[in-house]
Amino acid sequence: MPALDAGALRADFPILAQSVNDQRLVYLDSAATSQKPQAVIDTEIAFLAQTNSAVHRGAHTLAAEATVLFEDARARVAAFVGADEEQLVWTSGATAGINLIAYSIGNATVGRGGSDARRFALAPGDEIVVTEAEHHANLIPWQELAARTGAVLRHIPVHEDGTLALDAAASLISARTRIVAFPHISNVLGIINPVAELVILAQSVGALTVLDACQSAPHVPLDLPALGVDLAVFSGHKMLGPYAIGGLYGRAEILDALPPFMTGGSMITTVTLDSADYLPAPQRFEAGTQPVSQAIALAAAVEYLDAVGMTAIHAHERVLERRMREGLRRIDGIRLLGDAADGVDRVALSAFEVQGVHAHDVGQFLDARGIAVRVGHHCAQPLHRRFGMTASVRASASLYNTEEDIDMLLDGVSGVRSFFGVTA
C-alpha cells in the first residue's frame, strides 16, 4: 500500500469535484497540465489582494514585502530541485527556458557576452545531440540554433521498447559534440531515462548537458546538482503551479558565463544610449517585470508537493502505472508505445493506440464518460513517426488520481472498439 491517500488529496483540488458530461471527472491529462490545489490558488490571491507591487524597484512598504516574498519563492523552488537560489532563473515555462539556452549560446557564437562566453560559441560542424523522444520544445530550438550557426543536429534513437539506445549514444557523442540535450522523462513514453550515463558520456567529451525535467519535476524526487547536468528546465503549470512560470536551473559557473537572452529592465547595472552592462545570474536572464504572483504561487505548489512527499508520490504513481499498463495489455487491439519491461522505472503515463479506431475518436468516447485523456502527437511527431503512427491516446496520472480512476479508464478503453464497430 502506498503511503499516500489520493482519495483524500482530491478534496484539495477544487476542479476534481466537477462533473463532466454528467460523470465524475476522471482527469488523466496531467502530463499536459496539472490541476491546482486550493492552497496554490489562495496564495496567489492573497498576494494580489494584499501585497501586490513591483519587485526590486521600489522602496515603499508593499514593494519591499513583495520583493521578499518573490525572492523567498525563488529559494523555495530552488530547494525543491536541490539547488541554491542563485542557480534558479525564472522563465515563463520550459519552452522559454530551452529557447533561452539556445539563444544565449547563439549570442555567444556571434561574439556577445564576456570573454568567458567564448567557450559556448559554436562552429560549423560542431554537433548538438538530442534524442528521438524529444518534445518539440527540446528539438526545434536546437534545429534553429543549428541553422543559425552551421552546427549539425544528431539524435539518439529509441528502441522499440521505448528505452534510449545507449550504445548508439556512446558512438554518437564524440569530440565534435558540444551540447547533449535530453528529456528526463519523455511525455509519451513515461520512462525515466538514465541521466547519469548520458552525463558521463557528455562530460567525457566536454559537452554541455541540458535536461528537460518537465515530466519529472511533478513525479519523482529531483536533485539536479546531484544529477550532474549543467542546465535543466521545468514548467510550473505541470507541477501544480500557475501557468506562465517555469524554472531554469544552471550550475553557477555556467549561468555566470552565458550571455543574456532577452534584455530590458532590471537586468542591468549601467545603461547608456549605446550600450548596457549586465547583472550577474540569475537577474541577467530576467529582463522586465517578472511573473511575481506566479513565482509565489509556484513556491506554494512545491510546498504542497513536499508536504505530501515526492517519494510517496512516486511510489503511489508506480502503483497506478502498473495497474494501467497491465490493464491495457489485457485489452484486445491495444498497442502501447514503448512498452518497456517491468523492471524499468517509470511514471504513471501510457500512450497507446486502439487498432482500427482513430485516437481522436477514442478520446471523444472516453470524454463522454468523464475521462479526460489527450489525443494527438503530443508535440512529439518524430517519436510517433518512429512507431509508425501519427497520433496516439495518452493517459497520464498524478498524485490526485486513484486506482478507481485507472479502472474507469480501462473499462472505457475496453468499450471503444465495439462502439465504433471494429471487429477483432
Added chain:
Amino acid sequence: MPALDAGALRADFPILAQSVNDQRLVYLDSAATSQKPQAVIDTEIAFLAQTNSAVHRGAHTLAAEATVLFEDARARVAAFVGADEEQLVWTSGATAGINLIAYSIGNATVGRGGSDARRFALAPGDEIVVTEAEHHANLIPWQELAARTGAVLRHIPVHEDGTLALDAAASLISARTRIVAFPHISNVLGIINPVAELVILAQSVGALTVLDACQSAPHVPLDLPALGVDLAVFSGHKMLGPYAIGGLYGRAEILDALPPFMTGGSMITTVTLDSADYLPAPQRFEAGTQPVSQAIALAAAVEYLDAVGMTAIHAHERVLERRMREGLRRIDGIRLLGDAADGVDRVALSAFEVQGVHAHDVGQFLDARGIAVRVGHHCAQPLHRRFGMTASVRASASLYNTEEDIDMLLDGVSGVRSFFGVTA
C-alpha cells in the same frame, strides 16, 4: 467634474482597503504595476477551479472549453486595442514582445523565415532609431540587435520640456533607417507622443514602426490600426491584468512575414528530426504552453476598463494630472522632469526631484505616510542622465486614484525638506 467616480471604483480593488504603516494606502505606483479589481481575480480563479485544462491540444470537454475561453480572450483583448484576433500575439509582457520583434528581425537577417522575411534583414550600416526617452525594454533589445547585425542605433533627442525633438527626428530618419521604435508615453515623462508624425516620417522612408504602448494602454483610448504603426506591445500587469501576460499587435502582413522567435510545441504543422514547418501568425509566435488563465483574466481586465470607459478614464486622469503638477510646481525646491506646457496632452504621472534630498529618502518619507511612489531611474537611465540626474521620485495615478490621493501626496512632499533638514 469627471464622469468617473474613483471613490466608488476603489471598492472594486481589494488591496486599496489595506493600511500601510497604519495609514490608508495611497497607491501612486501604477506605472510600475497596477492593482487588480476583484473581477479579474475572480475570473482567473473560476477558470482554475472549473475549466483548467490544456488548450489547443485536447479533445476532451474541459480542453475544448478552455480553448474557447482562451481564444475568446484573444478576440476581446484585440478589440480593446482596435485590432482583429489574428493580429494579437500573446507574450509574457512588453519586454518579451520587443525582444520577440528584435530577435525575429535578427533571425530574418541570418536567413531564417520564408522569402517574404528577406525584407526585414538588416545590413551593416542600416539604422535603427529610438528616442532618448526609452524605457530600457525598448532600448537594449535594439542595442543587442545592432551589435549582432552591424546596424547602427540612433536616437531622437528630448527637449528640456520633455517633448520629442521632432525637427531632429525629421533629419535623423533617413533612407538608411529601417526601424523606428518609440514609446507612446514615456514612463518618466507622461507626455503622449505624436505617433502620427513619427509614423509619417518612418513610412516616408519605408521603415518599420514599433510602438511601446505600455503606458498608454491603461490610460487612453487605443486604436492601434488607426495609429498606423506596424507593431506595438503592451503588458497586462500595468492594465489591471495579471503578471506574465502581454500583447504584441502587428499588422497582418508584417506578422505573417516575420520568422518565428521562440520555437517548440503548438506553433508547427510538421516536424521531423531535422526541421519544422511553422503555423501562420499568431500561433507561429506562441511556442509552448501559453499563459492561459492569465489571458482569460486579462480579457476580464479590459472588460472592466471598457465598462468604466477609456474616455472617462483619460478625462479623470487629466484632472488628477493637472492637480498633481500644479501642486508640485508650488512646492519649494521641486524640479519636475519634462514639465511641458499645459496644452500638451498627458497622463497622470510626474517624475521629480526634491532638491537636496535623495529620491530614496523622499520615497521612504512618503511611505511612512502610506503613500507608495517609485524612486530610482525607472529603467530609464539615459533619460535621467539627459536631465542631469541619476534618480527621481515618480508618482503615477490610475482610474482608482482620487483627488484626495493627490492632495495627500502634495502634503507629504511639502514636508520632505524640513524633515531632512534641508534649508531653501
Added chain:
Amino acid sequence: MSGLEGLYQELILDHSKARDGFGLEDADGRSADSHQRNPICGDEITLRVRVDEDGAVRDVSWEGAGCSISQASASMLTGLVEGMPRTEADALIAGFREVLRSRGKLTLDEDMFGDAAALSGVSRYTARVKCAMLAWVALEDGLSRA
C-alpha cells in the same frame, strides 16, 4: 451517452468506413489538388477536384487518414458537390463553415447538405470542428486553383 450518439450517428460511422471518393482519380489539365493538415493530430488529406468548362464541379476524389469525423465528412462531401456549379459549391462550403463554427447554435439543412447534415452535431464539439472541416477546406482551396 446521448451526446456521444448524437455526434457519432450511424450515418457518420457508415461513411467513415465506406469512404466515398477514396483513392485519387487521375489528374488532368482541369484538375487541382489541395493538401491540408490538422496540426493538432497530424491528420492529413489530399483532395483532387476538376472543374468542367461549364464551371461544374466534377470527380472529387481524396486520400488521407484521420478520425471517423474527418473521413465521414470527406466521404459525404464527395457525392454532394458532384456536378454542382462552382459558385454554388463555394457558397455551400461557406454555409457549412458557418454552421460548424456556431457552437451548436445552427444546424445543417438536410435538403441542402444531404448526408452531411448528420455533421451538425460536431459544431458543439469545438475541438472536432477542424476534423469535419478538413475536406471542405481542401475542396475550397482546390476550387480556387482549378
Added chain:
Amino acid sequence: MSGLEGLYQELILDHSKARDGFGLEDADGRSADSHQRNPICGDEITLRVRVDEDGAVRDVSWEGAGCSISQASASMLTGLVEGMPRTEADALIAGFREVLRSRGKLTLDEDMFGDAAALSGVSRYTARVKCAMLAWVALEDGLSRA
C-alpha cells in the same frame, strides 16, 4: 511616524551631511580602489583604502552620491576601521552584513560598530539594505585587492 524616526536617527542625518572621509586621498602603491553601484537607483561610490605593512587598514576615503543612508553609512565606516587589522575589518563587514540581512531580527552592537550601530534600523527595510551596504561592500572589495 516612529518607524521613520527609528530609521533616520539624528546620527544618521548628521553623518549624511558631515560625510567623514569624503574626497579621495592620493593613491599610492599600497592603496586599492573599489567602485560599487546600486543598480536600482544608480547610486555609486568609489572607495579607496590603504593597507599598511603591518596589515592595518588606513586612510579610507570615498566619493559618490546617494541617499542619506548610503552617505551616512560610508561616513560612519570611515572612522570605524581606521587602524584596524585587515582580518578584523573583514569580520566586521561580515557581521554588519549578517545584521542588515536579518530583517530586523538582529541589532548592531554599539561597542563594536560605534556610530554605525545607528544603522540597525535599516535591516527592517529590506529595500534599503543595499544602500547601507554599498560602502561596506566597496571596502570589502578594496581590501581583497589592496
